[in-house]
Amino acid sequence: MYDHLTLISGRAHPDLAADIADYLGVPLAAIELEDFPDGEISVKLNQNIRGRDVFLIQPTGPPVNDNLMELLILIDTCMRASAERITVVVPYFGYARQDRKDSGRVPITSKLVANVISKAGADRVLTMDLHAAQIQGFFDLPVDHLYAAPILDDYFKSIDIPQSELVIVSPDEGSIKRALQHKENLGGTLAIVDKRRSSALHTEQANLIGGPIDGKTALIFDDMISTAGSIVGAAEVASNHGAREIYVGAAHGVFCGPALKRLAEAPIKEIVTTDSLPLRPGQRPDNLRSVSIAPLLGEAIRRIHRNESVSYLFD
Template sequence: ESVRGKDVFVIQPTCAPANSNLMELLILTDALKRSSANSITAVVPYFGYARQDRKAAPRVPISAKLVANMMQTAGIDRVVTMDLHAGQIQGFFDVPVDNLYGSIVLIDYLKSKNLKNPIIASPDVGGVARARSFAKKLSLDLVIVDKRREEANKSEVMNVIGDVAGKDVILIDDMIDTAGTIVKAAGAFKQRGANSVRAFCTHAVLSGPAYERIGEGLLDQLVVTDTIPLRQECDRIKVISVAPLFGEVIRRVYHDESVNSLFN
């Protein structure tokens, strides 16, 4: 089918296998550009390589910037994604970037649970801003996990800042990878008398021992979106679809309507 003069939306997450998925996106974009498409919008629910957004050590790449350059060179005119690991990645692009928030669908599900005594938690200091935003929208209190290694060759100590006794704790993070931090935080909350611990994360990377750790039972439930397909079924994992949200955003972009008003 001809795409000449058409506004094309390419839906392609860059989750594992990340390199193959990225190349598919770039090659398809090149084909569309050479076929005289009017505009090409990359809809990337999960933006891979996002954790490499700065030089954290000598002689390492800034892969997020490299990928942004490659996407633009291929001919992408706009990017629609969700919960970038670092918001400043939007500045790596010289084209418009719509960074959507998974919280809009996660909050709706959380409200439907009708928890008796909920409290929002951040699994580490770095995620406080995200958790605070969640807590503000729900008018709930916030607790923080401060993990630190007191001595060399000793395991990390999980210090909980705030009272969780008798509370239904809701851990908030943008992604869950090996589940180590989340499960350790859940254990720390349970030791301090939490009634239940749930984690709400947009991107379910779930690599390595993640499924085994979740199955240990310290985490009562993991709620994620479908930006990344699950590798296997798990009774403790609830998947919320963000397809309707992306569909509405695509409609608004096509008709030149505001995207930001969706989240106000």
């Protein structure tokens, strides 16, 4: 079934790559990845990939520049080694925040990164929960865009919260569509946190639209937790409006800057993210749980390799 399939892992998240390989029953390719003394990246494949269907597994999370550059070098290595097809598996796509010109003299960085990945020699992209769905259109090659929502919803279903006590909370107006999708799967009612920007660096979250939330369990969903400002602000609003318990679900746990300190001090019972990004040492507070996306990505890789439909996984 996998005679022509090759899995290659960069150094960004080797544990996830190993789990995907276990799901498929395919060993990871032998590869040497090292740094020269000046910081340049050295890559050498220790096996033949001529005519192979290659999948490069490399999220471009922190350190973003290092992981992105390593991905580009891996693509070039496989292209020059005569791989038949190169699919980049990027569970977390960095440089996604700037997806449009919202003021003068700024770049559209996500388009730039898409161009660079395409020009390096990639034939296809497999990713998950892009910060903005329109980034798929920045690539002039096929993109399979998966969603972590079913995995997160399955976890919260296992907690067995009665629908009469459940409120799905959108942390801002821009996340309403995501909250509605979770509400459709989990039931309950919908509430929206009214987030308003008070300055270029600060936002205010005080009002709650919808509900009621008093005495109920609140589930707050977002695509990522970066500095945790929005999530913690939403949790505090829910707590101030009487939520009995508060859970947080996010596709990507970036956890940079003051995120962990904020989350530790917030009125949150449990934080659930996927393992799209590795947790660095000391980044696992007691109330943080990680759910695996290896079966989701592994099944997508299997279907792409066999030229089968992938829409089953994200419809």
